[in-house]
Amino acid sequence: MKKYLLITLVLILLQACVNETLSSRRGIYVTKSNQHALVIGIDKYQHFTNLNGAVNDANLLAQTLRNKNINLPNNRVLLNEQATRKTFMKAWKDMLQAANPG
Numbered sequence: 001m002k003k004y005l006l007i008t009l010v011l012i013l014l015q016a017c018v019n020e021t022l023s024s025r026r027g028i029y030v031t032k033s034n035q036h037a038l039v040i041g042i043d044k045y046q047h048f049t050n051l052n053g054a055v056n057d058a059n060l061l062a063q064t065l066r067n068k069n070i071n072l073p074n075n076r077v078l079l080n081e082q083a084t085r086k087t088f089m090k091a092w093k094d095m096l097q098a099a100n101p102g
Helices: 004-025 052-065 083-097
Strands: 039-041 077-079
Touching: 039 052, 052 077, 077 083
Parallel strands: 039 077
Antiparallel strands: none
16 A cells, blocks of 8 residues: 555656646646645554655655645645545545646
């Protein structure tokens, strides 16, 4: 499961970097209004071995995405106890609502 979360986060970051590179080559610049993200980092688990570094990685990823002008408000960065099913679903719906077609 840890591998899948890390792979997902890396793919999101890679997509953002590729989109920025392709857009800048075409003279199109990405704005905060057309790319969105949701970042989750959990170090503390109730029924699994705790991790070291997932929260730090999530914070670094969030900072990098924001530096790339990805729309990532604080309510879409869920860390440890904040990352409940309820807050995830709320953040996901917020992201979908904020996204524009295309």
